[in-house]
Structure formats: structure tokens, C-alpha cells
Amino acid sequence: MSRQAAAGPDAAVVPDAAASPDVAGSPAGPGAPDREKLFAARLHAARARPYLATALFALHPVESRRVPTMAVDRHWRCYVSPAFVARTPVEDLAGVWVHEVSHLLRDHHGRSDRVARERGLTGPAERLRMNIAADFEINDDAFGDGLVTPQDAAVPGLLGLPDGELMEDYLRRFRLGTHTEPLAWLDCGSGADGLDREWDLGPDGAHGLSAQERDAVRFRVAQGITGRPGSASKGWRRWAEEVFHPPQPWRELLGAAVRSAVSGSGAGEDYSYGRPARRSAAVPGAVLPSLRRRPPRVAVVVDTSGSVSDAELGSALLEVAAISRAVGGRRDLVTVLPCDAAARVVHPLCRAEGIPLVGGGGTNLRAGFTRALGLRPRPDVVVVLTDGQTRWPDSRPPCRTVIGLFPRRSGVPSWAEDDPDYRPDLPPEWARVVEIGSAS
Template sequence: MRPDAADAPGALDLDKLFAARLHAARARPYLATALFALHTVESRQVPTMGVDRYWRCYVSPAFVDRTPVEDLAGVWVHEVSHLLRDHHGRSDRVARERGLTGPGERLRMNIAADCEINDDVYGDGLVRPQGAVRPKTLGLPEGQLMEDYLRQFRLGLRTQSLAWLDCGSGADGLEREWELGPDGAHGLSAQERDAVRFRVAQGLKGRPGKAPDGWQRWAEEVFHPPQPWRELLGAAVRSAASGPGAGEDYTYGRPSRRSAGVAGIVLPSIRRRPPRVCVIIDTSGSVSDAELGSALIEVAAISRAVGGRSDLVTVVPCDAAARIAHPLCRAEGIPLVGGGGTDLRTGFAKALRTRPRPDVVVVLTDGQTPWPATRPPCRTVVGLFPRQQTGWSWDENDPDYVPDSPPAWARVVDIG
């Protein structure tokens, strides 16, 4: 895959290039739809082959001339893997979240994305191209994702030989000057790109055991995309805490301007104060230790979502009975006592009896509980832990029993 400094100009050998694509489709039939969806663009600026996010494949004529068909087939699969795994979109998200800017960081994302692809994509009829970056090249373990690899290496001595690497914006999200851009010809629309991914995922699901673990994991996520649940939960709490009525109270310290229209009567004005949040944590026997640990992490995140004021957050552990409402000092110091049955109605009652009364109640539970019959006088956010459906029953004594869903007045976020 590494370019040669002695490249000579010449016409692109399409016969050889397309023969390599056919070889790739035969070696990896589940990727055929994606391989033939790519539109080829001849380019002497791209070092080898590269893709943009619109599913155009830019090809160096000199690279095709000097590379065997079997190696070219591996490059075809490598480049289309960047697009199928949405490395451009994921790189953009990582750049925003971690504040990564500049071409150096984008090169690091390209290297990390290559590590994700190259650890299991070759072999079984597909030759690994010369110079392909593998995790062990950087002393890293195999089987991880681009985001994981990014945390484990920096540009330095081990990556000096990779400065030439350029798989295009389809690998790292940074547009190149040699790309045609969103208005260029032969690009796929967002709907067409999603349709290609779905067809490839269908092919993978229809061939169990025939594809590497990385591709099987990818296909599962295409059909069941993971929710960014921490962002959703934080947004739900912030929305509930900032809505009308939350954190509002009357005060005579600053009379209402309407008092001027009512002779002899002083009307109070509305004062906005920081909202108070009470977190009810399900500590029943059906909730695992890992989920309880996750709940404590979310308590700290909820505190940050309301401005970092730990004095405004209380925690109520609850199984069949609610216990002490603990003020939040450190999430790790909250005793999560329980292990019996579940009745979060007692948790709601305990939360609403705390003084001062909360403006928002957040419930972290597996959902195996009865819910209050009436809407509480405050906003409610429910974080639901996942429950495995295969070989697992809600109630050993009644296999047909299914607990009630959270009520319509609660904002529900699936956790994990």
C-alpha cells in the first residue's frame, strides 16, 4: 500500500483494477454490494487508493501498474471497509468530543481505523497488501475499535514510516483537495449509502460463521445500532431540570410588577433557583453489581448535568422498601443496600417526602417494578437497564408475566 517515489505517469489500467475488484468480491462475497457501489476516479494526487465519504474511490495509475492483482484486491476491501464502518463519521465525532484538530490528529485517526480493519480482514483468499498497518505494528492488541486504538498511541518513532498514509476523507473525515466534494459527480446520497450498508449487513447475517468477528459485530450493530445513552440521559435530565416550573419559587423580596395594577396588595415574583434532583436506584436482586456500579457513575454524571452542585442531588436506594435519602458528596460513598424484591413506588414516596422537595426525579432500574398510579408533582426521567430475553424469565413462578412499561409521563432512556 505504500507509494513509490519513482511513480511514472500513465493511463489508469481499468482492466487490472476491475479484475482485482472481482477477485475481492469472490474472496468476500458479502462485501460485493459495497465493492461495486464504489465509483472509480483516476487521480495522480492520491498516494495509492483512497475514498471519500460519498463512496468515490480515487486511484493512482502508477500504484495500479506496480501492484499485483491479488494485492489490489486486498486494497479494494480495505478501502470499502472504511466506508462501511463509517470511519469518517466516527472520526468527526471523536474530534469533537476529544478536541482533536489538525492533519496530524487525522493521520492518527487513519492509522487507528486501519488497525481496526487490518487485524482480521485478510487471509482466507485475500492477500494482505504490502505496508498494511496492523495493531502489532504499534505494539497494540488486536480486536479493538478505532476509538480504543486512538487512546493507546501517539505519533512518534513507531509511526514515522506511516506519514505517507492517506486513505482519504472516507477514513478520517478530513476532506482532501483532490476529492470532488459533496457537489461532485457520481457520489452516493445518504439514503443510498445506508442502503448499501444494510445490504452488506444482510449478507453477513445470512452467512453465520463465514465472516471474521469484527465484521459480525459490525453487522449486528447495523441492525441494532447502539444508542448514545449517556448523552440521551444527560440531555433528558438537563431538559427536565430547565423546563418551566422546575427550580421556580415565589418570593416577596422582589415584588411582582403586576402589583402596580392591584391597589393595596403586594404580589410575589417568581424566583429561579438551581433545580434539585433525587435519584432513585433500584437495588433489588434482579439488578446486577455491574449495573449498580454503572448507576453510581450516572449519579456523578447527573450532578454534572445540573451544574456540578452535589448539594442539589440526593440518592434513594430502593428495592421493596425505600431507605435513607443520601445527600451526594461522593458517588462512591453511597451505600446501595438491598437485594430483595422491587417496588419503586416506595422510592417515589420517599423522594417526594424529602425536604426541600426535588424538582426532578431520576429512576435507574431494570423496570421490574410497579409504578405510581398518579403522576408525581415533578418531572421524571427513567433510565432502564437492559434485560436479556433468551433463557430468562421475569418471574420464576409465572413465566408469562411481563412487568408494566414505565408510565407515559416519564421520559425513558435505555441504558447500556
């Protein structure tokens, strides 16, 4: 998004939003956007990013002098400032088209609403921060290869942040202040941060897409990316993979189980002399430690035995990413331990897709538990992702345990079993169990 016309004279005109003419269906009057220029820019964007063509042509433009540049709502309308179109070259407009439709494809409005509920973020200032974070997620790899990079594009480097992270990650890394004042003009609309605008036509307005139509567009774009993965950036390939693995109720259950475990009494708590206990005043000459809460550490044991399919291992990587978000996005606090009959190399979590899940033999997750509990510092929570065809520890580990069970295939024995009547032991009662793939 560019601010070339943000302070233009037309930006101060506030007509009735309901009376704003349809760009695609009305003649170009004295104050209407240059339709040919706007649509030429969209065609340029589709040629530069062919995998986004379905979404670009599903986005319906609406003239509005209330927006500083271009903005979108959650119903796939694109509000266009005539002054902005007049002042912006076609090549730059193409980049704005791609930027705005990216907000909708990546569901930034829905994700912003969820973040706001989970973290108690309210008010326009926090929504502006979400808009900035969403722009960072898009702009770090949106331009180049046929698309001009705007001079004032909001990119992570402006705040000294790394590329390649998600909106939720960036939100934890900065607050509004003098260093973000150059970005205060940003307004990509309710489609970017979930906060309704006065100019929005709403769910009953003309030319909005239904929820089913929006999902169909996302699915078509994801198909185009996975069909020709070499033509899309790494960020778009990651997005397409997640579209084919949409969040399910069981994923929410797994995240809730992990959050409950890490927030429980005793998890992430230890005595510290960094801040003396208030009781020290009652004991002259002695300094007593206080019980302080530190960020919880999570060890994820992934069953890589022969009875676990490649699809389930791919799902396990998605769960690792979800677990990271459940503990506040601190990837340095999450370690991953592949295990079949023996525990493998422990991997610190940098990027879930880069973790090698080595295995393929029999199953003995006891070794995984032993290795996880031997980590230093010791984890506060152990999460096990498995099909359940294993022997479990005889005694309860000295930390909370969450077990994510892949669907059991009836009649299929484990890798190391020759008995067709073999049935694995049920997970222990001391663990919180979530059935992965269950719709309930």
C-alpha cells in the same frame, strides 16, 4: 492500503481534480489506470469476501494522480493512482479494495468527526492518527482466506497493541512519534478520517452516493453477514449487529447522562498524599493531602427478570459498550451485575458480547443496588438498565444513579405479579432517567 507507489513519479503530478477522468467511463490513455487489472482485482475481492460484494460494486473508481495509492471519500468514490495500479499485483489490489470499502462501511469518517468534536482533536496530524487507528481496526482480521496480506499493512502489532479493538480504543493507546514514522505515508482519504482532501469531488461531484443509498448499501452488507455468519470475521459480525441497532437519540442521552454523572462534583475524587496540598506550606511540620481526581468507576445493573425480553437483553449489552465509551473506553472501570430477584455474579467488562445475562425470575433490583454499592472499590456511578417493574431503594444511594428504562408494555404484568392491574412504581426522583427506545 499499500505504499508501493507512494513515492512514484506520478505522485508529484497535481492536475485539476475536477478534470480527473472517470475510470469506468473513459478510454485507457497512456497515463490512465489499467481498468481490466483494477476491475479484475475487485472481482477477486468480491469472490474472497462475498458479503462485501454489494459495497465493492457500489464504490465508484476515479482516476487521480494526487493520491499515493488508493483513497476514498465519504460519498463512496475511490480515487486511484495509475502508477499504483500498474505496480501492484492483482491479488494485492484486491486487498486494497476490501480495505478502502471497509472504511466507508464502518463509517470511519463520521466516527472521526465525532471523536474530533468530543476530544478537541484538530489538524492533519490528529487526522493521520485517526487514519492509523482506523486501519488497525480493519487490518487485524481483513486478510487471509483468499486475500494477500501486504508487507507494509498497518496492523496493531506494529505498535505492540492487541487485535480486535475499535478505532476509538486504539486512539487512546498511542500518540504520533518516532515509533509511528513508518506509518506517516498513510492516506486513505476523507472517507477514512473525515478531513476533506484537495482531490475530493465533493457532495455535488459525479457518481457520489446519497445518504440514503449509503445506508442501503450498509444494510445489504449487514444482511449478507447475518444471513451467513460463519463466513465473516468476528469484527464484521460485530459491525453487522450494530448496523441493525443504529444509534438513536436516546443512546446519546444515555451516554450524556453517564458522562454528566462521572464528571460531576465528588465523582472520582478522593484525597491523596501522592501530591501534597499547597496549603501544607502554611502548616510547618504537617503534610496535608490534596483532592485528586481519579478515573470514575461505573457499575451497570442489568435487569434479567422474566419481564425483560431477549431483545431488550441484547440491547442492554449494546448499552454496556456505549457506557464504556462514555467513560473514556476504560473497560477495567466498568462492572456488570445481572439481577432479577437476587444479584448474580459480578462481571468485569472485557467484551460486552461475552457477558452472560443470567436470570428469568422475579424482580428486585434493591438486591442489585446493594451488591453494586458493596463492590470494592465502590463505584462512583450506578447505571440500571430495566423495564422498571421493580421496587426501588427507599433511600438515595451514596453515589450518582442513572436509570435506562426499556419501553413498558401496557397491560403486561411483571413476572411475579398475578394482579393484571399491577403498575410498577415510578423511578425515584434522585435518579437521572432515560427512556431507552424513545425518539425524543
